[in-house]
């Protein structure tokens with residue numbers, strides 16, 4: 001018999017902050033009543049999730065039609081994470097994202113038109129055609145990019161938080177990353193630094209159980225990620241990443257606590273991607289049954305079901321929602337198709353700051 | 365007013381001035397605070413500016429360099445110190461994939477006004493993992509500016525210009541230069557001209573051969589020029605100062621004056637900075653050349669510990685003299 005390496009319970013809190021909390025889901029669902037303002041808010045959440053879902057479904061079509069190219073990573077199935085977390089942040093807060101960034105950007109408020117134009121590599125794209133699907137940037141909304149180095153955004157986010165802390169600005173920096181990133185040194189270096197310096201950093205781990213084809217338990221010695229993060233002396237929570245209300249609730253609690261000066265928080269959101277890792281992935285590493293089981297907990301169906309039960313959502317209401325989303329996306333695609341390409345003559349722009357003379361042109 | 369000081373003190377004074385002048389500036393790195401900097405450069409700054417601004421970090425090169433990038437994006441002006449270029453490889457991801465790249469990937473939305481200082485070079489019998497000269501690797505990367513101050517005025521003044529640069533700047537301080545002492549006149553126009561971070565500088569004019577050097581190799585090139593003068597060979601010494609972007613006109617101009625070149629580089633010869641300099645001269649001034657371009661570089665070995673081996677591996681004044689003689693035939 002081999003002894004289990006998993007610790008039986010939560011570790012004792014350090015600095016009075018470390019703890020794991022598994023009971024969020026229940027609290028979250030109970031937190032808000034169905035009608036009134038809360039009901040309106042839930043309709044908004046539904047709308048936001050549907051926008052992301054339909055946006056990405058369009059991406060599949062456009063990719064198949066070879067209108068958009070490159071690595072395209074979809075977050076279908078994970079919309080509740082993007083939307084729930086975004087709702088818990090203010091305009092002043094910052095987000096650092098990964099290559100799976102469409103949902104984060106859209107939930108943050110970057111217009112679908114500007115994201116779609118970026119997918120087309122257009123001059124009107126949110127990164128002027130230099131970034132593509134994996135590198136969406138929108139600094140006007142403090143969206144500091146899709147980072148395609150696994151774990152690469154974490155130190156950067158710590159620095160954003162450090163600057164806020166040093167200047168006394170009550171802002172939160174939120175960094176999204178996958179379960180795979182927890183194996184990278186940059187996660188551990190950043191967790192240590194953030195806890196040591198009590199940075200206003202919200203670490204959001206989208207645990208979709210796979211890093212490309214590698215299942216969590218084939219990559220990590222301890223699969224309880226919140227437990228590991230709490231080892232750095234920070235508050236660490238887990239929540240149901242398929243339930244947008246649970247996500248929002250957990251993210252709000254964490255963000256409020258960070259704003260109140262309690263240092264970094266780690267939030268593990270248990271979710272699942274319904275589609276392959278990227279457009280190139282034949283998805284052979286998991287069973288159809290497993291995918292089907294998770295689809296029963298589709299975050300959009302889950303919330304729509306609740307709203308129907310509450311009488312907030314009717315068939316007609318649903319049709320209206322779909323129609324509004326479709327109209328927005330039709331317009332975004334049409335605009336992207338029409339938009340001018342970034343001129344090749346501008347190839348060397350944005351390498352260094354204009355007139356700084358450090359570009360290749362200047363160095364002859 | 366002229367002051368006697370060392371390269372180390374000149375660098376410290378530059379940081380002190382920057383910290384006083386702009387409250388957004390802070391220094392962060394391993395042992396920059398309580399220890400006084402692993403090479404003593406930041407000694408005393410903690411007492412003056414406190415632990416928020418002279419910030420000791422854990423041994424986490426990737427995290428604190430990345431944090432410097434994030435802080436720069438978010439309104440601060442960090443100076444990040446990495447003990448040596450050897451250890452910067454643990455942060456190479458952040459430097460190349462974030463600092464150098466974010467402006468471009470974001471279509472111009474993000475600037476990274478960050479200064480990273482690190483030591484480089486051999487000569488103190490520290491063996492391979494503490495002695496390499498990898499500044500050429502950084503000079504390879506678009507989006508970065510790479511500086512190699514070799515003189516006291518450059519050590520004193522380049523930092524301010526680096527901090528004023530809206531883009532990431534890497535400053536390489538050759539470890540053997542820290543104890544170099546001399547006179548500095550911070551008010552003099554000649555000294556403040558060192559704030560230039562774009563141009564190479566002719567450190568000694570000459571007519572027969574150009575010795576192109578930078579950083580820790582500059583004193584060796586000057587010594588070689590002295591010896592050559594004794595033989596009646598007039599060597600011009602060009603200090604590159606800025607390794608990226610290279611001052612192409614200065615390279616063309618010096619060859620126009622001397623028609624012979626020796627490139628001195630403590631990096632390895634293969635696929636290195638000296639190859640780039642030689643290629644640029646061949647591209648821009650081929651017909652000015654009266655002799656093949658000579659290169660004096662580090663032997664193609666990891667730097668050895670033993671004194672004799674280390675000396676043999678590194679470019680020395682005698683090697684430069686020999687190379688220069690070959691060019692004049």
Ligand SMILES: Cc1ncc(C[n+]2csc(CCOP(=O)(O)OP(=O)(O)O)c2C)c(N)n1
Pocket residue numbers: 100148149150151177178179180181182206208210211212277
């Ligand atoms: C440093 C690094 N190593 C490897 C890769 C290739 N890669 C891209 S995504 C990925 C899996 C990451 O999985 P996870 O962090 O769980 O995020 P998810 O894709 O599941 O959202 C890998 C290995 C990379 N981009 N960066």
